[in-house]
Every structure is written in structure tokens, then in C-alpha cells.
Amino acid sequence: MDEFRARIRGWLTEHLDPELKGRGGPGREHEAFDERRAWERKLGAAGWNGLGWPAAHGGRGATIEQQVVFHEEYARADAPARVSHLGQELLGPALIAFGSEAQQRRFLPKILAVDELWCQGYSEPGAGSDLAAISTKARLDQDEWVITGQKVWTSLAHVADWCFALVRTEPGSKRHHGLSFLLVPMHQDGVDVRPIRQLTGTAEFNEVFFTEARTAKDNVVGAPGDGWRVAMGLLGFERGVATLGQQVGFRRELEALTAEAETSGAATDPHVAEALARAWVGLEVMQAQALRTLGEDGPSTASVAKLVWSGWHRKLGELAMLVRGPAGLVAPDDLDRWQRLFLFSRADTIYGGSDEIQRTVIAERVLGLPKEARP
Structure with missing residues (x-):
């Protein structure tokens, strides 16, 4: 594994443009978008896209341990946020698991080559975290599905091809x-x-209105009526090994914030010092939990992980404002990194399944408590 880590680290050192370091990410998806897409195509040409996909589908067939190492090194290199993660980390694995051979041949190569970008049409105005309450409809018209309805909070829909x-x-x-x-x-x-x-002033997610939109009859993954199984299978891929790379990014943020507190003198305040220490302990616990449950399936693993990281990251944003003090309240023409962290992290406990929904999943499916009444 040391050899694999050294190979990734060496490749990133050689090929990563310093101008791209730290670009993109939550609240900053607009940054250097074309350059980041070109960078991702370079990753694909070198075989670093679709890392965990089977070789038969164009991937590297990497083990879970190798995937963890890649995400850790990618985060440590401060490489830019990915533009095709919805295709590579979610749809690609779902097509491999549930799609037809024709769908796999049609879509997987273009995902790996970053020739087609994807967005996720799940949430609706009346069905946010309660995904089963969706009302967008589709009917068959000869050889096409005709779709009418609305999706919301659709990340990157403005740049997506599919x-x-x-x-x-x-x-x-x-x-x-x-x-x-x-x-x-x-x-x-x-x-x-x-x-x-x-x-944050940016607009990385969107409303999407379908008005008699069309797609081919064969563009249904799994059987018609089997969408819930496919959708739940896809969500299982969402919180995989990439979360460990995410935690490396969290550690970089905490280290930078600690350095800022020491430089400004804020760290001499006992309340700030205690909060920084608690954040460090929380991050260690989060990483230990992620490593302990790596590769496990089931609602408890995904829901606990989402509750832990989202709450920790939102508190880090609040801690950043405590460290900044009154200066953090002054909004210049462009937000600084700590103001952006504070504002965007308010949404961490909402998107991807709100805290309320995660606790309900744990209560009903893990603890066996009575189900919440639904209309």
C-alpha cells in the first residue's frame, strides 16, 4: 500500500497545476470550472477516474484500501473539487449494479472521459428529505417517456448534460x-x-422544471416501477470511501483555523481554546467511526455518518466566526474563506438528508421504535 500511496502522491505532485489547488467545492463550484473539467479529463487519461469500478467497465478495480489512499492523497494535495462526482461516484456504480449492458456501453465511457456531466433529480418542493413523496410524473408515449414536474436543490443542473x-x-x-x-x-x-x-452569493444548485420533457423508453434503469430499489442502492454509494478524503479536507480546515487563532491571539481565550480542542477530538472520533464501518451497508452506517460529519462541520463554521470575532461580521465584496464556511455549512445538516430524517431512519430501522405517523 505504501508503493500505491507513493505512486499517487508522485503523480499528483508532477501533474497538479498549483493554480488549481483548493479551487471549487461547496459554495465555490463556479471557480475555474472549465480548468477543473480539463484536469479531471487528465485524471481519466491516467486511469484515476472510476477508481473502484471493475476493469471490465473501464475502471481501475481498486480495492477499498486503495480507494481510501487515493482520496486521502487527493485531499492532502489540495487538489480541486471534482466536477463529475455525481456521475463517477453515484450514477456509474448504480449503472454497473442495476443498468442494462446497453446502458453501460452508452454511458459509462463518457462518464469516465468527463464528456458528459450529470445531476441528480431527487428532491422536490413537496418532497425534500421525504423522497418517497415525490410527484413528478412520467408516462409512456410509444417509444419515449414524457416527464412533467419539478425538482429542486439540483446541484450542478446548470452545467449538466443528463x-x-x-x-x-x-x-x-x-x-x-x-x-x-x-x-x-x-x-x-x-x-x-x-x-x-x-x-454565499453563488448559485450551484437549481430548480428544474420538466414540461413534457422526453427520454427514450430504454432509458429506465431497472424495471419500470422498480425505481425505489435503484434509488436506494445509489444512495448507498454516496457515503463510501470518499468520506475519508472529505475528513482530510476537514482536518486541513481545522488546522488552518487553529493557526489563525494562534496568530490573532484568539487562542488565548479559554472558550476558543476549549472549542478548538473539542473540534479536534470530534474529528478523531469521526475518522475512527468511518474506518470502523468502512464497507458496511445498512441505514445505521449511512445515517450516523451523515449526522456526525454534518453537525461537526456546521459547528466548525460557528467556531470560525468565534475566532474571527467582530471582523467576521464585516462582509467585503468577496467573502473570505471563514465567512463562506460559516454561511454554506448552515446547509450541511439539511442537504443529503436532513438531521430529522437521519434520526428517524435510525429510530425506526435500527432501534425498532414505532414508525412516525405520515399522511
Whole structure:
């Protein structure tokens, strides 16, 4: 494993443009987008995309340990945020697990080559974390699905070529029954993308309106009506080995904030010193939990991980404002890194499944408590 780590570290040292270091990420997805896409194509040409995909599907077939090492080294190199992670980390594995051979041949190579970018059409105005309450509908019209409805909080929809969307295809069906998982082209008259301005002033996620949008009949993953199983399988890929790389990024943020506190003298305040120490302990516990549960499936693993990291990161944003003091309240033309962290991390406990939903999953599916009443 040491040889594998040295190879990754050496490749990144040789090929990563210093101008791209630290670019992109939550609240900053607009930064150097074209350059980051070109960088990701370079990664693909060198065989670093689709790291955990089987070799038969164009991937490297890396072990879980190798994938962890790659994400750690990528984060330590301060390499830029990925632009095709929704395709590579979510849809690609889902197509390998549930897609047809024709779908795999059509879509997987273009994901690896970063020729087509994807967005995720799950949340709706009336169905955020309660995914089973979606109402976007699709009906078959000869050889095409015709889609009508609205999705919201759709990250990167404004740059995506395709959307993988969960829609209701059986009239009168309720909850998780009668749903289908469709692959929908974004560049057509029936798709309207409207950016949503965030607290940070940027707009990386969007509303998406489907008005008689169309996709081919064969662009359903799994059988029609089997969308819930596919969607849940995809969500299982969302919180995999990449979370350890995410935690390396968290550690870099904490170290930088600690250095700022020491330089400014804020660290001499007992309250700040205690908060920094608690943040360090929390990060150590988070990493130990991630390593302990690596490769495990099930609702408890994913839900506990989401609760832990999102709460920790939001508190780090609050700690950054404590360290900055009154200076943190002054908003220049462009937010500094700590102001951006504070503002964007307010959403950490909401997107990807809110804290309320994660606790409900743990209560009902792990602890066996009575199910919450639903309309």
C-alpha cells in the first residue's frame, strides 16, 4: 500500500497545476470550472477516474484500501473539487449494479472521459428529505417517456448534460411504490433550469422544471416501477470511501483555523481554546467511526455518518466566526474563506438528508421504535 500511496502522491505532485489547488467545492463550484473539467479529463487519461469500478467497465478495480489512499492523497494535495462526482461516484456504480449492458456501453465511457456531466433529480418542493413523496410524473408515449414536474436543490443542473431522476410512472401509486429511475437529457426544450441564489452569493444548485420533457423508453434503469430499489442502492454509494478524503479536507480546515487563532491571539481565550480542542477530538472520533464501518451497508452506517460529519462541520463554521470575532461580521465584496464556511455549512445538516430524517431512519430501522405517523 505504501508503493500505491507513493505512486499517487508522485503523480499528483508532477501533474497538479498549483493554480488549481483548493479551487471549487461547496459554495465555490463556479471557480475555474472549465480548468477543473480539463484536469479531471487528465485524471481519466491516467486511469484515476472510476477508481473502484471493475476493469471490465473501464475502471481501475481498486480495492477499498486503495480507494481510501487515493482520496486521502487527493485531499492532502489540495487538489480541486471534482466536477463529475455525481456521475463517477453515484450514477456509474448504480449503472454497473442495476443498468442494462446497453446502458453501460452508452454511458459509462463518457462518464469516465468527463464528456458528459450529470445531476441528480431527487428532491422536490413537496418532497425534500421525504423522497418517497415525490410527484413528478412520467408516462409512456410509444417509444419515449414524457416527464412533467419539478425538482429542486439540483446541484450542478446548470452545467449538466443528463439528469438521473426518480419519477412516478404508475398513476395512483403512493410512497415508494410505482416509481421509476429515468435517465433524462437536459438539453431539450422541455427542461428549464433556474439557479437558486445562496447565502454565499453563488448559485450551484437549481430548480428544474420538466414540461413534457422526453427520454427514450430504454432509458429506465431497472424495471419500470422498480425505481425505489435503484434509488436506494445509489444512495448507498454516496457515503463510501470518499468520506475519508472529505475528513482530510476537514482536518486541513481545522488546522488552518487553529493557526489563525494562534496568530490573532484568539487562542488565548479559554472558550476558543476549549472549542478548538473539542473540534479536534470530534474529528478523531469521526475518522475512527468511518474506518470502523468502512464497507458496511445498512441505514445505521449511512445515517450516523451523515449526522456526525454534518453537525461537526456546521459547528466548525460557528467556531470560525468565534475566532474571527467582530471582523467576521464585516462582509467585503468577496467573502473570505471563514465567512463562506460559516454561511454554506448552515446547509450541511439539511442537504443529503436532513438531521430529522437521519434520526428517524435510525429510530425506526435500527432501534425498532414505532414508525412516525405520515399522511
